[in-house]
Amino acid sequence: MPDVLLISDERMLEHRPGAAHPERPERLEAILADLDARPIAGTRRESASPAAREAIERVHRLGHVQAMEAIRGRGAFLDQDTVASEGSIPAAYLAAGAAIRAAEHTLDGGGPAFALGRPPGHHAERRHAMGFCLFNNVAIAAAQALERSDVERVLIVDWDVHHGNGTQHIFEDRDDVLFFSAHQGDFYPGTGLVEERGRGRGEGFTVNAPLRSGAGDDELRAAFLGRLIPAAQSFGPDLVLVSAGFDAHVDDPLAGLRATSQGFATLTRMVRDLAVEECDGRLALVLEGGYDTIALAKSVRACIEELVC
Template sequence: MEVPLFFCPAFVGIVLFRVRHQVSLSNSHHKLRFAAKNRFFLRLENGNPFKSIRGSFRCSNWIENYPTAPSITQIADAKVIYSVAPAMGHNKESHPECNSRVPAIMNALEKMELTPKFRGSEIIELQSLKPATVDDIASVHAKAYVSGLEKVMDQATEKGLIFIDGSGPTYATATTFQESLLAAGAGISLIDSVVAASKVSHSPPVGFALIRPPGHHAVPKGPMGFCVFGNVAIAARYAQRAHGLKRVFIIDFDVHHGNGTNDAFYDDPDIFFLSTHQDGSYPGTGKIDQSGHGAGEGATLNLPLPGGSGDIAMRTVVDEVIVPCAQRFKPDIILVSAGYDGHVLDPLASLQYTTGTYYMLASSIKELAKDLCGGLCVFFLEGGYNLSSLSYSVADSFHAFLGEPTLAADFDNPAILYEEPSNKVKQAIQKIKHIHSL
């Protein structure tokens, strides 16, 4: 199948990508195959000669599971390890959650010399991945949903594109099921990587899953809000099951409430879910008094922030809410739903975070993980729909992981910012501190 040239209008500066991919039942490694060998091959064109990105996916124990991956010692010496699952076949023309999102990030990392090509052993791309199993997905989602989604792939193949969320925003194409398994698996592979590194180093690398479709809206019974499978929730259960990391702290700084993650763990005392999001934004959940149920009472913290909240608000939230919550919870690992759609340039909301805000978040969370859980920390890409602000903010997050100065001043324009609603922010923070006895 040949996908034509496309342009996502939110991107500042035109980047064209031509994607060729084929679906085959043969054993040829030159074709996209989503069956037993699970190989993908894509080519990107951005004004430079074509370059290839390959991933091969296999199963169990570090050597057996990741036979072509760097050694544990190499990973332990790195500062950042990332995986890439761009879901190039999962695409709807003119949709904000388009298949140019991950390639835009990769272009920015290349441009800013934040890839293994430029950084050697400091940065590693984990290329030997495995798709999540159905059992991995079923640790969070109903098996009926998982099997039902697989069955409608024939319908998606026939029609080209279908909607799988009754409210309309979540679509599927012929490759959505397998590419969603791969997105979840890319996160799981990073869990394995940072845990393996932590066995031989006190400073394992920070992991970042550059994946789509996003996941934090996907509820246990089905898809929602651009999201198919709950990538971070699946990784949390995997960390518990495979590595005995019982206490998982999840930070969700996407502009929208991570209702799917919220629902998956609402009665679980061992998984603390903390979401900051814009008050009144989609999907309308995540009220400040929703703090868990039963045994999980107090292990959910929802902090809706007023529109216009920005860098000052988020710095205060980190200092007065996120850090004390994590210190009290004492996690074994920190997972992050990293949504970059709170950026002032993003079209889907009205917060005014900057690239510098995301640098601060990445730096603070990295240090929190170092202090509390031996540095075990993995970020998962969620939202972010202005391709320019998304890609530069992710790149500056990498600078934070590396312990390097922010380059936000090269991108941010303070002139477009306006006064934050400081009184409303203060009221929200004081209320959440009262509810959770912080």
């Protein structure tokens, strides 16, 4: 069994949206400090490289990329809760680059990978930043993977507590990306209804499983068993990507689900088994949200421990 590749970079700590902002450098610091203090056997660490601009432009409109370039080194308020600081644009390129590297690594037969990056990505739309996200890291990795001759179909599983609106919208008219999201319903960003199933050729290739506030591990597992697994099996992915947010954790301050770190381990085992069954275990996780630093580090560890065994 090859080592699980963990990709991160301390330069991503230089994205500083402000002391009161939930998406703060301490999130990634907590994860890396935990992995430093108690390294997990069977893992290998690697630094990130920035994504090529061409890779970003496969997903985002030129106007958005130019707008991000225009604030490089100085920062800006991008929407009511999305803030860029001096170091944010390099960090965003690194977060996208980490996601790309994770996907390429597993596609090359290297085993599972986890891109531990920030800023997160799944709210970023084709034309604009949104919801703490500057570039849509998982979408950029999926689009780059689809350039390869050995990849025709990519499954994206999003278990962040918020609906992955950006990822859904970027791929909703395509039949080569199946997007599945389990999230808290009636919550930010307001999309992710069951009725949103994709458009045109993409009809049926978006699967949303909104959960009630207070739902936890059992409901998440049931959504995976009842909605994700059957859809994924009939889709037949060549690669499985996960938008792995940990803000559905019971201790998370932003949301109202009650998942546990062991629950995230169970979800990881389910997607790992799915990837083994469908595509020789080609699986890459990409960090999204998770705002209680202790719960975040513990949940990331629990997921990695599932990947190494």
